[in-house]
Amino acid sequence: MVRSVKRLVVLGSTGSIGRQTLEVIASFPDRFQVIGLAAGENATLLAKQVAQFGPRFVCCRKLPPGDYQALSLEEMAAHPEADIVVIATPGRSGLGPTLAAAEAGKRIALANKESLVMAGEIITTAAEKSGASIIPVDSEHSAIWQCLEGERSAPQRFILTASGGPFRGYTPSRLAGVTPQQALAHPSWRMGRKVTIDSATLMNKGLEVIEAHWLFNMAYDNISVLIHPQSIIHSLVEFADGAVKAQLSHPDMRLPIQYALAYPERLANAALPLLNWDELTHLDFEPPDLAAFPCLKLAVQAGRKGGTYPAVLSGAGEAAVELFLTGRIGFTDIAATVAGALEEHESSSQPTIAEITAAEAWARQQVLQMAPGGSRC
């Protein structure tokens, strides 16, 4: 029997990606059915989503009214009735459900970066064993996926594009004075607060390099980053014959979300904007300024070293962004803070999930303790 309606669980449904995912799903009621929703803090919005989509499973600290079964994130991610698991939960909370979905052989539409950054080897090994497919929702990795589609020969290089964020071209001294408000004003993408700050520091691009390494089994030496302020080309793939393929679109996350849900099909969706070549007169490129944006280098180094270093990078990065957003450290202190945590850390090799989560927690704790004003934990 061909089942035409795919049953989805959406973890992190009240965040930026989660809301856009539900927007896409609502456009195709004959193709997608929401059977599970999970949210963190925003119980009000979750209640509205539950009323609109009528999921059979819900996960939230404050459960909204409705006729459903309460499940944990992991139970929902591995539920036998789920065809596609959208993982849009932020930060370390994505790790558990991503691993559960990978072990359960699901199609995973993965918007959470930290799970692959922290435990790329464990998750991709589990997915390979179970037959799970991890389809990236990040625009850069979705672009690479699209460029690889149908290619029979292995790619030889990825070029991840980066907008450069709001502070492109700033000197380190000018960067030292930027405020959280300035950092939250991203020039091209609408995203959550954490990833917006990570975009401003280029930490986000470093995390994406690690993700690309695991998603596509590409050596770090063959992953480059290129600043492309217009955010039209979402990434490029170079092949053995020197041909390069690129995927382009307006910067709108609904496109990679829809692609991950509908893959291998492409669905017509009038809500998605088309590129207008009458207005697009040029696309610009420049190398990233690693002196002004050291987080990119730090991240790639942590990825290369492997073990629990990427978990420390992730935990320290999250804590440092929190300190910056609450005015306790400056913008340029973010990199220094993360670098400090990485230096102090002693990594395990071939770490277990427990060791990875412990390293991540240690790094967060460490950063919050070192910060001016002491720990809030």
Place this chain on the structure above:
Amino acid sequence: MVRSVKRLVVLGSTGSIGRQTLEVIASFPDRFQVIGLAAGENATLLAKQVAQFGPRFVCCRKLPPGDYQALSLEEMAAHPEADIVVIATPGRSGLGPTLAAAEAGKRIALANKESLVMAGEIITTAAEKSGASIIPVDSEHSAIWQCLEGERSAPQRFILTASGGPFRGYTPSRLAGVTPQQALAHPSWRMGRKVTIDSATLMNKGLEVIEAHWLFNMAYDNISVLIHPQSIIHSLVEFADGAVKAQLSHPDMRLPIQYALAYPERLANAALPLLNWDELTHLDFEPPDLAAFPCLKLAVQAGRKGGTYPAVLSGAGEAAVELFLTGRIGFTDIAATVAGALEEHESSSQPTIAEITAAEAWARQQVLQMAPGGSRC
């Protein structure tokens, strides 16, 4: 039995594309074997090629020394031992062998534009019936082919890029004074004389629109042309979800040639240059200036009208370029001359090959007769 070496015939082996094809073939002696060569005028170079590649079949008005069998273009294109037929013969002489190869179910690496322009419906119908595949060698159509590879949903728009040629930005009055020598100095591609002049008038891009229509069964309304002076993006394909894919490379015809020969594989070839993103700071785009370059519009109109109009376009265009190169008409007279022939023509609908070739010959004759100094035929 898997046969690893593909047996090739190369028609038009002494022209620009033919020579570059043999260059690619020579790099992969374990994959490609030349069994046939055909050339028009350059018997000296053909003799060298025959000595180097030792083909079993040769076609030329002046046959060089060697131990081979002389065949016609059509016999070679349809020869049972040929796995791939490279059609790089210029102008109308490509029509016969392309049709023969299409009827014989060959893989055709097609560099000749005029065959599809003149007889697109007949050739594509023959190919469909026989199971022949027509893999384009033109960089634009190769780019589209590469972007479509693996896609399960129909594309909704092609955007063919054009360098704009050496006279991009010229006003019509400035264009009136340009010389053949100026027109032959193409800014990005090394090509034969006819196609170089056609690039300068944008006639070439119009012919490519017609080709794209037939190769990919795309409506004319959904094929756009975009000027892109750097010739790095070779074309773009827009899909139903708004995603756009592009193929990029240095402007070097050896890449699309190699792709057409090795498809679906991509072969590592150190002779092919890689894009250097340290140097590529921007890619520019602008709409084509149809007032200054009316040949583009003329060609698309002839394609839309169909019948024998594209054959007249092709024949009149060839004759007009000849008149320009021999100093008998000015650059801006090319379009006026072609327009005149199209206006005088009465098209057959659903024309036969005989009607098509008659229309093409009529148009050439007509243009040469009308020219200052009278006909040379």
